[in-house]
Amino acid sequence: MPHAEGDGAETAPDQLIAQLQRVTEQLAASSTPQEVFDIILEPALHALNAIAGTVLLVSADGEHLQRMATRGAEAGAPTIWQDRPLNGDGPSVDALRRQQPLFFEHQGELTRAYPDLEGHSGAATPVATAVLPMLLGERPLGVIVLDFSEPHRFTRQERYFLRTLGAQCAIALSRATLTRTLQGQLDDRRQAMEQDASAYQAFVAFSEAVGEGTDRPALVQLAIAALRAQFPDSSVMYSEPDAERWTLRAWSEDLSPDAVTRLTAGMPGSALFVASAVQAGRAVFTTYESVQQRQIAGADGLAAHVPITVNGAVTCILSLVVRGRREWVPRDQAVVRAVGRTLELALERQVHLLGLEERSRQLDDQAAALDVFTAFTELVANETDVSALSRKAFEVMDAHFKAYSSAYYEREGPLWKARVWTPNLETVLVQQIRAGLPLDVPSFAQAFQSRQPVFIDGWDPERDGVEHTEMFGPVCIYPLVVDGQVLGIFTVGLRVGDQWRSRDRALMHALGRSLTLALERTGNARQLEQRNAELEARTRALEGFADLTRDLSADADRHELVRRAQEVVMSLLGDGYALYYERDGARWRNRVQVGTVGHPDLQAFIDAGPPVGETPSVDVPWFTRQALYQDQYARGSDTPESMVQHVGTTASLPVLRQGEVVGVFITVLFAQRAWTGVDRAVLESTTRSLTLALERAASASQLMQRTRDLERSNQELEQFAYVASHDLQEPLRTIASFSQLLAMKYGGQLDDKADMYIRVIGDATARMGTLLQDLLAFSRVGAGVPRQDIVDLQVILTQVQQDLQAQVQLSAAQVQVGPLPRVTGEGTQLRQLFQNLVGNALKFRHADRAPLVQVEAQDLGDHVRIAVRDNGIGIEPVYFERIFTIFQRLHNRDRYEGSGIGLSIARKIVERHGGQLWLESRQGEGTTFFLTLPKGPTP
Incomplete structure (x- = not known):
């Protein structure tokens, strides 16, 4: 067990204080952990007479104690203080765990406390031991261990000395570690700055070199040279896509011939270095003995592949293989990226400059083409002849082409025949093109089918089969297309050069468009003249027929109308005759004829009636309802040929009435001629007018018959009225x-x-x-035509109120009449009308309220709408029409007197005045009668 007291020698307090002072001074100047270990262990061993000292520190992962320094022990001598896991046991681990120093003063105490200590290390335990934890705050840093060969009593001063020594060691180690970390960061930062500076220098040097260059191969060679300068022991390659493969286009001199042969033959896009660079879209760096550099240069080392992107697409790859190196460093990668980016910017600028040059050239070409277009337009402003237009085109080309020949062709049957040509064409060639070129001449056929100009570089007479044209180089075949039809072909052959320049192409396009527009304008002018002539002919025909039918009456004979139409046509078309056939069973009968047919037998044939189905001139328009124009009469087709030798041209048109064919109008001219649009306009306008006249005559006849029927009906009605008023x-x-x-x-x-x-x-x-x-x-209301007097409705309603005064007083009614206009009509009938309407309003009053009748008007333009509104018993909608039927009643005579004819008379009066009468009503609430009348003049 560790003790606070022991039997060893003691150290004087003054010596310990002096040692702490020296240690403190030395630690202040230390900068590395080893210096700290030396400063701590040597004084401690000397001051306390220890035989050995050991420092164990917590590992970087915080899982172990690792022995870092040993002093006093013989080199290589075994010691019990070995590396230990922090989650295990042992005095060093316990001291850190408890955060307290452990003191073992007597022999065997350490062994008794930790029996396995010697077994783990294979070394003998010391007699006495001090284990001092090093803490920075509460964070454990490690332990200091002092071993003694004799029992040692650790006095209070020694323990204080050791604790202070451990604390100072912890602080010094923390400071040394921090210093080392900061120094590492400074070193990394300095290295990064050096790398950035190196990359910047490479970028600046390369940028200056390519700053003014626009030639792509030269720019690539500059990039290769820049990389070779940075990486002397390297190979540089530049590849571009070619269809499905990537082909080597430029390389450094050191690349082996085998590699050049292999790479210039092309590598597939699926090759590892190509696919990875294209997919990444940025520089790809590979390491030692990678497969990619062996694909390129067949060498081991480092490789870099930089995809160059222009306008959003990878257009090339810059590759670098560095031999003899095993790892890429950031500095070198930065250099490679800088060179690749500089090349990319240079190529983008080159593409941009080329685009500007192309755009400038196009603008120049467009300006020249516009000059041609303007010049030609001014020359042909009032020209309509095609030959003259072609000659004007030659004049314009004279100012732009040094040596050329040109011709204008039109199609004639199976040939293209020249109509106009430049004077410099050789005589034999002129004879050939005047005679005509076949339609299947390849260049002509292509232009005709595509409706687009054909530009040929290097004219080959044998290929097109056009002899005597070997003097031409570039040739243009320009189809002149109007309304989708090729009207002609304009050809130009240059006698100098082999290819069409873009400027010359633009000039030809402008000239071709100008010539096409001129032809279109000419065609439009001719069509306008033709249409004007047709319109004038139609007008003459219509005016002539209108003069003849101006006095058309209801009893006009239809054959007389046909005769008038024939006379109009023959007066406009010339020498010949006109026939009008109608069907009579199996024969065609000529009902009307103007002019002599010129042959007695022919007249007899016509009078006899040609058979139906064997006379095409009549059959076709009758059965097809279509006009038949014969520019050249088919003699013998429907008439014996001997009778019609003098007939040249015929036209047969169906005559319709109410949609049905009633006859065939035939015009025969002795002279042969093509039916023009003007001629057709005359014939079609006349037959159309004849159809209208026949229908109008029929309508007039029907109208007259209807009038007679009405007059008879009126007479019968008057007779009935007489019988009703007298006899009955x-x-x-x-x-x-x-x-x-x-x-x-x-x-x-x-x-x-x-x-x-x-x-x-x-x-x-x-x-x-x-x-x-x-x-x-x-009956009297419907007899005769109503008078058209100007009637003041305000006066009429005043009279009606006077007539109904007794009923008004009897029923205590109110009759309110608003402002009313003047109308056109018969005053007596209008008075009867309003007397019936107001009288009904008073008669059919509601039992619970006094009658209220309101009369008001609304202006509708040429008519006026009158409303007669009451608050009476009302009418159900189902009876709205029944009440207008004569003698129809909705109530018993015991309740409401009357015959049921008043509203019938009212509606008849309104309709005879050109108006309408209707009503709106709700049962139990009242009724409103509406009527319209033609408005009279404003006073």
Whole structure:
């Protein structure tokens, strides 16, 4: 067991204090752990007469105690103080765990406390021992052990000395460790700065070298030289992609011939160094004996592969193999990256400059092309002839091409024939192109099919099969396309050079577009002239036919209309004749003819009626409903050929009425001619006008028949009114008179039933008289045409109120009339209309409230809408139409008097005035009648 007292020699306190003073001074100047160990152990051994001293420190991982220094013991002599795990047992571990020094003063105490101590080390235990923990705060650093060969009593002063020594050692060790850490950091920082400086110097040197360069091979050689300067014992390679392989393009001189042969043959993109660099997108560094450098240079060492990215794509790889080294250091990696980045920037700048140069060249080409376009446009501003346009194109090319020849071709059957050419063409070649080139000449066929210009570098006469053209180098075949059709081909052959320059291509494009636009403008001008001529012809035909049909009446004969149309056509088209056929069973009958046919037998044939189905000139338009134009009459097709030798041209057009073919309009001209658009316009406009005239005549006839029917109906209605007012009322008055006589003479003399019969007869005859009067009034409303007077509705409603004054007073009603306009119509009927509407509003009043009738108007433009609104009993929607039916009632006569004809008369009056009458109503709440009337002039 450790003791506080012992039997050993004691050390004087003054000596201990002096030793602590010296130790403190020496530790202040120490900088390494070994210096600290020497300063601590030597004084302790001397001051306490110990035979050996040992320092054990906690390992970096905090798991073990490791012996770091031993003093006093013989070199190589075994000791019990060995490395131990901190989670084990032993005096050194216990001292740290307890954070207290352990003192063993007598023989055997240490062995009794730790029986296994000697067995683990194979050494004998000392007689006395002091184990001193070293702590920095509460963090354990290690222990100091002093061994004695004699029993030793550790006095209070010695224990204080040892504890102080342990504390000073802990502080000194901590300071030395911190100093060493800081020194390491300083060394690392200095090394990094040196590496950065080296990389910067390489970057600056290479940047200065490539600062003005734009030639790609030269830039690559500068990069290779920069790397070789930094890494003398190295090989540098530059590779570019070529289809599916990466091919060596540049390399340093030291690369072996075998490696050059292998790498210039190309490596697949899947090769390890290529794939890794491309996938990483940054520099890839490999170490000693890697597979990658053996793929490249067949050597062991270090390798680096830097992908160079331009415009977002890896365009090349810069590779470096350093022989004789086993590890990459950061400095060297920085140098490689700097050179790679500088090359990347230089190549990006080179691509950018090349792009600017290309853009500048394109702008120059576009400016030159614009000059050509402008010059040609000014020359041909008013030109419409194709040959003249081609010659103007030659003039423009004279200013831009030193030696050239040109020609303009048009298609004629199976050949391309030259129409215009430059004067410098050889005579034999002119004869050849005037005679025509086959359509299958390869360059011409390609331009025709693609509708795009064909530029040929190095013209080969044998390839295209065009003789006498060996003097040309670059050749352009330019198709002139308008509305998708190739109207012609413009060719240009240069007599100098072998290839088309981009500037010359741009000039040809501009000239070709200009010539195409000129042709398009010419075509548009011709089409406009043609359309104007057709329009004028149509106008003449329409005006002529309009003059002839201006006085068309309902009884106009359709054949007379056809004759007028034939006369118009023949007056516009020239010498010939016109026929009009209608079908008569199996024969075609000529119903109308203008002009003589020029052959008596032909006239007889026509009069006899050609057979249906054997006369194409008539059959085709009749059955197909399509016009048949024959620029050259097919003699003998439907007429014996001998009769029509003098006939040149025919046109047959169907004549329709209400969508059905009723005849065939045929025009025959003696002279042969092609039917132009103008001619067709005349014929089609005339037949269309004839169709309209026939339909109008038929409509006029139908209208006249309908008018006659209406007049007859009106006469019958008037006759009915006469019968109702005279013949029917006369016997009714007789019945009424005799029933009155019976009542006067025999009233009260017969029984009650007889008196009742007499009263029923009287009431029935009175009601019958009312019905006849109402029926007469209804018939009179529909008779004749209503007068078109200007009627002031305000006055009409005032009169109506006066007529209904008795009913108004009897029912205590209010009639409110708003501002009303003037309308066009017949005043008497309009007064009857509003009297019926207002009267109904008063009649069908609600039992629980006094009647309120409101009349108001709304302007609808050329009409006015009148509303007559009441608060009466209302009408169910199911009866909205029934109430307008004559003699239809919704209530018993005992409750509401009347015949049920008033609203029928009201609607008839409104409709005869060109308006409408309708209603809106809710049962028990009231009804509103709406009507529209034509508005009269504003006063």
